[in-house]
Amino acid sequence: MNARRPVLESDFHLEIDRIACDAYGTCAELLPEMIDLDEWGYPIIAAGHVPVHLLDHARRAIDSCPVLALRLAAVDRAKIFPTTGTGWSARPEPRTDRLEGTPPWPPRPASRTAKRGPLPRKGG
Amino acid sequence: MFDQVLWFTTRGSGAVSLLMLTASVCFGLVTVARFGNDQWPRFLNLEMHRRVSLISIVFLVVHVLAAVFDPFTKLGLAAAIVPLASTYRPLPVALGVISMYLFVALIVTGLLRSRMPQPLWRTIHWTSYAMWPLAVLHSVLSGSDTGSAWMLVVDGVCFALVAVCLVWRISVADANRNRLEDVVLTSSWQKPSKRRDGR
């Protein structure tokens, strides 16, 4: 993997209900990039935003938990980019600019080489 | 000829549905029993449980429709909806109808699990311990007089599989959670090292 390419971060992070968790370990099987198991079988979850390219895997990991201990929680993006709004953001929702009559949002850059706003922070 | 097709469809789809249901019950039990190894990661148990349930209910729909429209049994829609409304083998069909309703409840709550209160989901899921035996009983008692030996073998296999998985699941029980209590209650300072009298 090209280490110089910044990792696109989504608007979500993983949250776990530590009381419900019963060390089934399926989450670590399906999302090893962010979830590790300690010596007793309980998950150690990477902090921070879930990278966009792992979102589907994260959802599968969440669905796989027999006790529903894991979930995705949205982070308020306005708090992270307070002055520029979202700019070009890696949003997991379907893009509304494909709909008829709906203005494209987020705003398209004027050209491909135009600045797309702040690059997301390099992920872990 | 056509009525024979419907009759065979009823029995065949019923058998497949029951086999898939049995597999689903087994996968469910084995999920709690935490089966898994290098070849079979644990997430597969729950995954298979869900997928096989859906396959089972598809075959159940075929089974019910074929039975309802079969001119031989003259069941009619009412028999498939109201228990004991059937004139043809009322008790076995009724068992099947009740099992079907429970199955539908299980599928719906299973699909909506993350959107409902967990105690409710859990209570409804416990009815699977009634639903599967009812389905098996329905199968055993609905057997026609001729050529039902193979179906009884299928029923026997289903019973054996679930029995094994059930025993396995009960033996695991709440072992992981109970161990937490035990570990908390042990003391780090009363571990017997060598006793003074040397025993």
Next chain:
Amino acid sequence: MTARLLDGPPPGSGAETLREHRARLGDLPARADRVDLIQTLEASGLLGRGGAGFPVGRKWGSVAGRSGGHAVVLANGAEGEPMSLKDRVLMSTRPHLVIDGVELAAEAVGARRAVLYVGSEHREARAALDRAMRERASDRSRTMPRVSTSIVTPPVSYVAGEESAAVHFVNDGDPRPVTVPPRPFEKGVDGRPTLVQNVESLAHAALIARFGDAWYREAGRGETRGTSLVTISGTRSPGVLEIELGTTIGELAEWSGATGSYGGPVLLGGYFGTWVAGEDAWRMPLDPAELKRNGAAFGAGVVAFLGDDTCGVRATARIMDYMAGSSAAQCGPCVYGLRAIADATARVATGRPRGDDLVRVSGWSQTLSGRGACRMPDGTIGLLRSAMKVFADDFASHQHHRRCVATRAAVGSAS
């Protein structure tokens, strides 16, 4: 010693009666003057005395903001911290001050129900509060709206005083923490916004309501103003004292007759706190803001002097065992992690270390942070880390030479 909360009848006089309370402090201010109590509390800078030190005014404001007149006030007198006695003493001797605080809080946040949450083994405190409530019930000259108040007594355990555990016990009889969100101020007793406030904080609020925030801020030597109750142990005159915030450990040592040398190890804050040692530490003011800057915490106001000849490694190991045994047994990392740490520190303390015990303890404490439903593992790890700093040479001596620096003796296998 500054006496504000403990002003009045001397210790040993038992609970103050309603008449004595009124005679000493006067009535609560008229209703019209009470309206801005939340603002007054914020202006006073009063911090919670349950251990977390959260600003009291802000807490009341967040409950008031969502209460809709149906909030609940939970006065937290569980005092599960074994080294702390201050809440018990306050409830047993000044019950009316605490109940004043509860009624004022109920009015300020819009609550119709209050719960006095007192550990079941704190019998004197329970009896005093019970008597005080009966005195008030038959009192004709009430100025406060009636709040349906009950006394609830959980079994005494470390986690029973945690705010979500308190709410859980009142709702379902189970004194164990639950997963948050939603936190009690959003959804607590009976599903309503609940103010969980330590009894000492409520008592301070009751005085501030009478005498104002300026009066409160007159006491105090540093950044954090006011007085606070502390529990002192390990000295010739241990017990509960009321001190001005900013008093130093050295002064407390002098007042209560500490026997060890100046700069000896002191446990600040309780089992959830940190060890400090050294002459600088003894000169450090007991001011929550100052302590936080130096990596320590005021916590529940425990100041426990270890003394010169007591083994800090052993004391720490005992505390680790206690905390591991206090776990609510709900979260794997806490249960297994704390037990592993307790086992390892016990081995080191009693002279049966395994080669890599201290290394593994560091490893476990790193992976344990933030991996429980409540903050108990984090507090325990905090204490352990401070111990490994303060008693660094003694830990090493125990591990490698089976010798204790503090007691100057070999460490045997006898427990």
